[in-house]
Amino acid sequence: MNELDPIAAAEARLGAVLDRLGPLAIAVSGGVDSMTLAFFAHRHGAEMVHALSPAVPMAATERVRRHAVRLGWALTETRAGEFSDPDYLANPVNRCFFCKANLYDRIASLTTRTIASGANLDDLGDYRPGLLAAAERRVVHPLVEARIDKRMVRALAARAGLGDLAELPAQPCLSSRVETGIAIDADDLGFIDRVESAVRGLTGASVETRCRITHQGVVLELDPDDPTHADAAAAAMALTAETGRRWAGTRPYKRGAAFLHKT
Structure with missing residues (x-):
């Protein structure tokens, strides 16, 4: 590895994190972060879980399905159930907490694997109630552990030949x-x-x-x-x-x- 190549260094750090964590269940939304994580985690035996929901753009679901077929991912589609949660539907300031709580609880009911999110280093600087839901459920964040920010996620996607993901704008729910x-x-x-x-x-x-x-x-x-x-x-x-x-x-x-x- 060229020690002067920051992209290769980031990939190596991520690989080491994924080796340490073992096979994961990746919550894949269809955005650049979780999709790029899924690409690399697939090499380490990860399975992917995608939640079907009115809150998920159809283009995101189609993107997940397309990449799963092309790259041979083990993909499970499910419904997290947030639309049956009155706390979520009320749309309070911490709505994201209830969304992620429902999502991670649903994934936990489907697998005994450790659940991983696509959160990156930049997300830690924002108000993210979903990260509290993740912490309460011991969800791991491999990109954060590998010290990878949004710009590096895009660079990794581009280096991996995922050009459609590398240029994808941020797409929250x-x-x-x-x-x-x-x-x-x-x-x-x-x-x-x-x-x-x-x-x-x-x-x-x-x-x-x-x-x-x-x-x-x-x-x-x-x-x-x-x-x-x-x-x-x-x-x-x-x-x-x-x-x-x-x-x-x-x-x-x-x-x-x-x-x-x-x-």
């Missing part, structure tokens, strides 16, 4: 588009997925965009300088009208804008 305090509703999440899919068809998959359900109505977040901005806004507005929702306009993309944390 669809419930993250619903402003804190507005109840989570499966129909709303399906609408959000439709809008974002339509917009990405115009902007391209690499452009950061969000359809938000806010207390004022539906908001499309997109860079105002994007050349497709007008067409994307028109498409989102049309889908909003078609479903009888209130349109509240556009604004620049802002990470976590639906999250209202009162201090």
